[in-house]
Amino acid sequence: MSDYNLGLDYAKQQDQLDDLKHYRSQFHIPKDNKGNEWLYFTGNSLGLQPKSTKDYINQELEDWANLGVEGHFEAKNPWMPYHEYLTNSMAKIVGAKPIEVVVMNTLTTNLHLLMVSFYQPTKTKYKIVIESDAFPSDRYAVQTQLEFHGFDANEGLIEWKPRKDEELLNIEDLENILEEQGDEIALLLIGGVNYYTGQYLNLKKIAELGHAKNCKVGIDLAHGAGNIKPELHDSGVDFAAWCTYKYLNSGPGSLAGLFVHEKHAYNKELKRFAGWWSHNKRFNMRQPLDVIPGAEGWQLSNPPILSMAAIKASLDMFNEVGMDALRKKSIKLTGYFEFLINELNNHKIKIITPSNPDERGCQLSIQVKNADKNLHQKLTDTHIITDWREPDVIRCAPTPLYNSFEDVYRMVEKLKEILSPS
């Protein structure tokens, strides 16, 4: 028996019951030229803009205009420690301690900086495991790390693949890879929530398996931050990085998060690339490097305040809502989406995302028969915004902060209309 019902009335009733319903009006929802709101399902790619973002950025523009360089100490939110204003909220979102988290750079840059520290290959233990369908940037990052250290990128890369005719990864297969080749593996770099299938992997288990073979374990959390509750500290993974422009609604190309587990916080032996922002006493210019303990010690440069202001606008909202409430709504909303799609019972589409809510976030990946891209195009033509990922998937993410049950209902009604033979 499903917990859900069909019909628009049911969707509207669920929206009425939703404790988070008032957050939708705090976002700019794009509209068509008749003033109708788009149905926006791509928070997994670029989150919508909170209405408060402009004020947060304007504050910094004004302080810059009025104070110039003095803004570093005299701005309403002094710029010198600005990155620290983001730390507590970000730590809560990913389930970390404040010393484990910092916002800096962009995701792929952070992955490289983290690999400088945590990918320390030897002649015999140098291989890196990634998912066979890892996001291309991660693949390129590990390939070039292998080459940088003088290894053959093809030979040094091990792919954790789904089994034949399956879409999802099976943890037993990672176990087997480690059993057979663990002595040669230096690092696992895994997408915590896979960008293509939406599969949320068991981070704790991955960390245990990797550590049992003396490998370092890193997580790309691009599709996890602000979506699932990854509990990074408890998972025991060594490091993680994520962008903030997806579920964290901080604007195109905005800065990224970085996590380094507390167990490495005071290890001064770890190799790293440093800059003046890694240093404990920043304006003491003539001192030797004294690295700040914890994640902050991986920073290089003074951060872009305008971008951080946009992140602060978003994180203040996340802090108010809390991940527990968000996740609770998310599970219900995505479950409803899945229910409606399954009710269509149409052989042209198939959800490949796990049906177990513990193994997914809000995204559902809909595989389209014969890779018929038209379906995605027709949705886009009616301002239902999803994304197409090659070879054959439409990704749709009802995000709990601004998507409603009615959005989901209307989306699936349109899907039904497009799929039905004319």
Ligand SMILES: Cc1ncc(COP(=O)(O)O)c(C=O)c1O
């Ligand atoms: C899983 C994943 N990893 C890495 C990236 C690359 O992020 P960036 O361009 O911010 O480095 C993305 C971007 O969408 C992504 O989805």
